[in-house]
Amino acid sequence: MKKFMSKLTIYHVMIIIALVYFLFPTNNSSLDSYAYAGYIKYGENLFSPHHLLYNAFLYVLISPIKVFLQDVEILLLAKYINTVFVLINLIIFYKILSKLDIDKNEKLLYVFMVAFSFSLLRFGTENETYIIPIAFSLYASLQFLNFIKTKNYTYIFISGLFASIACLFHQIHFFWWFGLFVGTVLHQRRLKDVMLYSVSALIVPVSYILVLKFYQNQQISFVNLLNFVLHDFYTGSAQSELGWKNFFFILVSSFRTFFQLHPINYLVIKKNILFAIPIFSVLYLAYCIIKSFFKKELIVERRSKDIFFINTHFWILLFQFLFAFYAVGNVEFMVMIPFLLVIGILTRYRINQRVLVLLPVVLFIWNFSYGIYPNNKYDYYNDKVLVNFIIDNPNELFVVKNDKVLNMFYYQTGKDNYKNIYLYNKLKSESSLYRLIDNKGFIFTDVIKKPTIFNRAKIISLDNSQLDFGNYVKEEIFTYKGLYGNSKVYKIKKK
Numbered sequence: 397m398k399k400f401m402s403k404l405t406i407y408h409v410m411i412i413i414a415l416v417y418f419l420f421p422t423n424n425s426s427l428d429s430y431a432y433a434g435y436i437k438y439g440e441n442l443f444s445p446h447h448l449l450y451n452a453f454l455y456v457l458i459s460p461i462k463v464f465l466q467d468v469e470i471l472l473l474a475k476y477i478n479t480v481f482v483l484i485n486l487i488i489f490y491k492i493l494s495k496l497d498i499d500k501n502e503k504l505l506y507v508f509m510v511a512f513s514f515s516l517l518r519f520g521t522e523n524e525t526y527i528i529p530i531a532f533s534l535y536a537s538l539q540f541l542n543f544i545k546t547k548n549y550t551y552i553f554i555s556g557l558f559a560s561i562a563c564l565f566h567q568i569h570f571f572w573w574f575g576l577f578v579g580t581v582l583h584q585r586r587l588k589d590v591m592l593y594s595v596s597a598l599i600v601p602v603s604y605i606l607v608l609k610f611y612q613n614q615q616i617s618f619v620n621l622l623n624f625v626l627h628d629f630y631t632g633s634a635q636s637e638l639g640w641k642n643f644f645f646i647l648v649s650s651f652r653t654f655f656q657l658h659p660i661n662y663l664v665i666k667k668n669i670l671f672a673i674p675i676f677s678v679l680y681l682a683y684c685i686i687k688s689f690f691k692k693e694l695i696v697e698r699r700s701k702d703i704f705f706i707n708t709h710f711w712i713l714l715f716q717f718l719f720a721f722y723a724v725g726n727v728e729f730m731v732m733i734p735f736l737l738v739i740g741i742l743t744r745y746r747i748n749q750r751v752l753v754l755l756p757v758v759l760f761i762w763n764f765s766y767g768i769y770p771n772n773k774y775d776y777y778n779d780k781v782l783v784n785f786i787i788d789n790p791n792e793l794f795v796v797k798n799d800k801v802l803n804m805f806y807y808q809t810g811k812d813n814y815k816n817i818y819l820y821n822k823l824k825s826e827s828s829l830y831r832l833i834d835n836k837g838f839i840f841t842d843v844i845k846k847p848t849i850f851n852r853a854k855i856i857s858l859d860n861s862q863l864d865f866g867n868y869v870k871e872e873i874f875t876y877k878g879l880y881g882n883s884k885v886y887k888i889k890k891k
Contacts, residue, residue: 401501401753406490409504410483413511416764417479421472421521422771429523430803433471438810443607445627447525447566471807474523481528482520486511488534489735495541496702496743506738508756513734514763515653515727521768525566526731532562533572534735540576541705544583549592552580556593560600568729571719573597575712583704638722645725646717653730654759656767659849663879664770674762681751681758688748695745709740770879778878782842782885783808785874786817795820795829795841833868838889840873847881867891 425433435441435451442452454474461468486507493503510516519526536559543551559576562569580593604625605616614620651657655678664671688694700706713736720729783804786794795818796802802819806812820843823829833839844865871887 401504404501404504406487406504406507409507410486413486413508414479414483416512416760416768417482417517417520418476420764420768420772421475421479422518422768423774424771424776425471425475425522426524427798427800427803428525429471429474430800430807432525433474433523434803434807434810434812436474437470437807440812443611445567445604445624447529448603448607449561449564450525450528450566453528453565471523475521478523478527479520481531482511482516484531485527485534485735488531488538489738492534492538492541492739493743495538495545496700496706496739498743502746502752505752505756506742509752509759510734510738512756512759512763513654514656514759514767515731516734517763517768518656518771519728519731521771524728526568526728529562529565529569530732530735532558532565533569533732536562536572536576537709537739540579540708541702544702544705549588552589553592553596556580557596557599560597563600564603568716568719569732571715572712572732575708575715578711579704579708641724642721646721647725649720649725649727649730650733652727653733656763658766660770660776660879661766664766667879671765674758674765677758677761681754684748684751684754688751694748694751697744698746700743703744706740706743709736711740712736713740774879776879777847777883778876779804779883781874781876782883785840785885789840790816792816793832793836793839794818795823795832795839795843797821797841797843797846830867833888833890838887840885840887842883842885844870844886845882845884847878847883849880 432451432454436455436458439455442455443449444451454477457477458468458470458473461473489510490503490507493506498506516527536555536557539551539555539558542548543555555576556573559569559573563573577590577593580589583589601621604621608614608621608624609616612624614624648657661671685694713733716730716732716736720726720733723729777798779798779801782796783801786792786801786805787808793816797820799819799821802814802817805814805817818829818832820829820841865888868888869891871889873885873887875882875884877883
């Protein structure tokens with residue numbers, strides 16, 4: 397292994413990681429992913445308050461490609477752009493570790509470890525908003541480190557600028573910006589440093605004001621601006637509360653940031669017993685960790701002349717983690733955690749060489765088997781069949797179980813909030829559903845027979861409702877199969 401690692405370079409590592417990511421984009425995109433792809437495809441809703449620049453940025457990148465390739469698959473292209481940014485993130489991460497004087501082999505193993513963490517694999521093969529801002533935050537940290545080492549004021553200004561840009565790509569990166577701000581204040585307690593870091597943050601309110609005025613066509617006022625900036629919190633789409641769920645989900649999400657944990661693990665093992673192999677790899681890793689711990693060889697603290705920088709990123713890690721806890725353990729708000737864990741904690745120590753080599757290997761085996769391979773190979777619900785049926789019957793009324801169906805339909809057709817498609821969980825009551833049937837005469841629905849899995853959304857919603865169509869005629873139209881099981885589409889009509 398030492399001989400192999402000695403010949404390995406960052407370029408070899410990037411090629412290996414790039415192949416894994418580019419060859420296995422997810423085939424099970426989220427409802428948000430379909431929505432963003434639709435907005436980019438049709439040039440609509442390009443500025444979303446929670447991640448202001450994401451859709452617009454991809455729209456600008458993809459528009460020239462569409463000129464030459466009119467039939468290009470926007471959703472797939474957006475996934476590839478996110479993969480490119482994963483690679484950019486890892487290169488910046490590697491440069492930070494180099495400036496912290498981490499050994500070459502150790503740096504490469506940390507790059508592998510972060511790259512094969514489930515959160516990076518999941519969102520780096522998807523059209524989601526969480527990967528791109530990490531590049532700006534990491535670059536801000538790199539420039540902050542350059543400032544500490546050289547005292548060159550240009551670096552602290554650039555640090556603040558890129559940390560602010562990260563916030564424009566996703567508001568969750570405010571805590572990274574704030575952590576670097578605290579670090580700037582405490583570094584030498586000079587007003588000039590703080591002013592140079594902070595002044596570039598003006599691009600954030602200016603950007604929101606410009607979008608509000610010229611894209612949203614709203615009058616500029618404090619109330620309008622606040623409503624726009626905090627739109628997701630006011631509407632409830634960004635969930636936050638304090639209770640038992642926070643403690644439960646932060647534990648689950650912390651594990652899932654590194655290892656995939658989902659009913660899909662059981663389903664692929666059930667499909668092929670060879671998928672049980674990753675379990676033994678994790679058990680072996682746990683054995684090695686426990687063994688080295690009791691032999692007092694697991695970690696050895698090392699001296700670092702960059703301890704202030706490391707401590708700053710420990711606080712950033714803590715800020716991000718606490719907000720994820722407040723957001724009911726939202727794993728989507730923890731995608732940056734692997735980077736921050738290494739920079740803010742693990743750089744303080746030398747990890748047992750055997751454990752450090754095993755960790756990325758086990759992460760890859762586990763997350764490839766239970767994460768990106770099934771995401772790419774299988775279709776969990778296969779709701780594309782239902783969407784095609786809806787497209788072929790544009791005048792009929794549909795009540796669907798999965799929210800994603802509406803966004804899939806929009807991506808395919810450009811019709812948003814299609815008046816003939818109702819989301820079951822958005823209907824006020826069962827009586828509302830029955831009135832739809834009575835008014836139309838009949839509807840099509842998949843809510844009677846739809847596979848259900850035990851996941852975060854299921855726990856939070858606690859939706860255990862069962863429909864009773866006893867007063868109506870139920871006619872099975874067709875069945876389609878996904879990895880989760882069979883879905884049946886029924887025609888429900890009055891007797």
